[in-house]
């Protein structure tokens with residue numbers, strides 16, 4: 001299989017984490033894609049131009065970290081980061097999708113920050129800065145929840161990647177003044193899969 005990534009994308013990082021966690025490194029080749037570039041040869045592979053993008057053993061391509069992580073996690077028939085519980089675990093899913101929402105905002109911030117300074121929107125940056133603070137407060141109040149303390153699931157990985165992306169992209173340390181989130185982050189940031197996928 002081939003996994004197209006950029007090493008700065010938080011979404012591609014989630015897929016790379018699952019590759020490591022599920023011991024798929026021998027089966028998945030990680031390929032650096034040229035995104036956001038007119039005429040990039042990558043557009044012949046994935047017309048949306050986004051990463052992550054996985055081409056499976058049958059040659060079928062799929063995009064979006066949510067689908068790719070679930071697919072990779074399911075390959076051995078023993079998913080660890082996703083549950084197929086019936087009825088769905090709504091309490092857990094609420095946390096996972098809140099973490100995704102936080103990550104989406106931080107990704108918008110990151111995208112804005114890679115633009116030349118005179119092209120950045122102060123309105124967008126202020127909006128995302130405020131959203132990130134609200135979401136950090138939200139998780140400060142919830143990381144003690146058993147759902148955020150138990151075995152690592154996608155919600156944990158997404159929140160940790162979001163907080164680390166914020167720090168890396170100049171949005172600041174969202175754990176500052178948030179002791180519970182800070183100590184929760186320390187434990188997850190120590191995972192070898194988090195350390196090995198840290199953004200450059």
Ligand SMILES: N[C@@H](CCC(=O)N[C@@H](CS)C(=O)NCC(=O)O)C(=O)O
Pocket residue numbers: 008009010011012035036048049050051052063064065066107
């Ligand atoms: N919802 C998608 C988001 C993917 C995404 O936005 N990727 C960004 C990098 S963080 C990208 O490829 N941007 C290039 C572009 O928009 O052309 C996912 O979860 O995979």
